[in-house]
Amino acid sequence: MDNTLTAKPAGKSLGKALLYTLPMFLITFVFITGGRLSFTDPAEVLAIFLVFLGMNVLYFLMHYTGETDKFRAVLFIIFAVSLSFTLIKNIVDMRSSMSFSQADIVECRIPFCHLVIPMMIIPAAFTKSIIFPGTILGNFANISSMIVLWLAATIVLGRGFCSWGCFYGGWDDGFSRLRKKPVIRKISDTWKWMPFAVLFMVALTAALTLVPTYCDWICPFKAVTEFEQVTNVESAVKAGVFISLFGGLVVVLPAMTRKRTQCSFLCPLGAINTVSNKVTPFIIKIDKTACSECLKCVAACPLFALTPEGVKAGTVSVFCSKCGKCVDVCENKAIHFGIKGIPPGTMKNFTRNLFLFVSFLFIAVFSAGSIVFTVKSILDFVI
């Protein structure tokens, strides 16, 4: 075990930061350009260049400054907004409206997202059918590619998917950063079990009714993607629920608590990702010998993964999404990215670099398409 790697904290070395960025530079170039070198549309070239440059600057800054969260959050928030923009633009181009009709459901023209996965498992096992009106291998937001991407990410990153891959998480992450100090400080620890209750209810109702009930009745992100055409009282109530939950859990509460309340208190996929945190090799570790128990990390954690008791015992709960916020606020560098089996306080730089490479590569590759599309659309509009 190379303990000498702990001698110097991460960051502030230009040469090393550039060296660490080089592999990301090459891989993202291939993915963002799609392997092509000739383009006919100047706006597309400019969009690709800006996205490529922006991503690599963020990754470079992570290594140069030694800070993770604020640079991750920039890409994460841009990803959320651009994905919604891409989805809405595609849907409006296809249907001339953000709403979908019964005909769209019958013809399986609904874009698939990872939040449906918890509801699909039981019906798929018992009825051998997928209870979602989307395409399995279609060109746009198909079911199979989304499942494969999520499965790969959740096995490798665990709940890290919620901070490095989920294209909705950026919304409440963004709103949780609006205020410098929280208005609501005390929130009962019990609420962090709510996503499991939601998971239990939606999995059960979906299994009994063979309808993706979370999408049908609860999902707050319907407000920024697509929703059922309002034709009767029931669809009007559904629209009211979507808008209320988006306003409450994604905008107002995150702004007032500085916590990601939708991810913490509602998302059923977050509950599954919490369980998958048990198998992922990457975890956040606390070096008790360096920890002064100032509890700044507990206050900073946006997902209630850290508790005062846990910090004193040197443990981080399975609710952790590895966003890096606690790592950045720790003045003693006692809390750090780690790998299971490696003792806390050792190989800090190596484990951080390895985790950043894997997680950043995932979000960069996953988000590139929608960000390029959004930037190109803005350039087309401006030019």
Place this chain on the structure above:
Amino acid sequence: MIDSFILGLSSGSACLVTCGMVMFPYLMAEASSVKKIAIDLSVFLITRLLVYFILATVAWYFGQSVFSSDLLRNYVPGILYIAFAVMLIWYSLDKNRKKDCPASFISKIDNKKLIPLFLGIVNTLGFCPALLIILTKSATQGSLMKSWISFLAFFAGSTLWFFPVPLAGKIRKKQVIVTIGILATGIAGAIFIIKGVIILTGGIING
């Protein structure tokens, strides 16, 4: 039927928490084996089922008389759903629910064999908000058979929580499971608020 089952399944945890502290010592203290606990539990559950059938019949009968006019039939159940669902959410959030068990008097019963029977009756007639919701639903059903089925589904859902009782000592993370169940009760409350709003705004009963 599905919403009755879901209501039973979600509210069963609150039922267990409310009366668990009173019931478990009596169901388990006298027993030396899983078999004995299973027999007591069976008596308790059969009693609950019988009381539910009686309640379903009474609710349906009163429903036929009370909800005879369209105006009452289209609006009163909606209001009741919302009121009881709000109570259910409050019930799931109330940290003092353990003190409210209606079965606490059973400590005065001398004949221990009758305790599961009494527990079954008292636990059922505790009139928790979930029971009030299912009574409302039963009262608005078109036939007695549908009313029975609603209660049967409610019973089936809530009973699932009692099956692990003989193995209670061996289950790890009991508190987490019960916490999730209690939170699910609140979600069930939210579902019935929405159902109530739809009935009130659309006038569609059991739609």
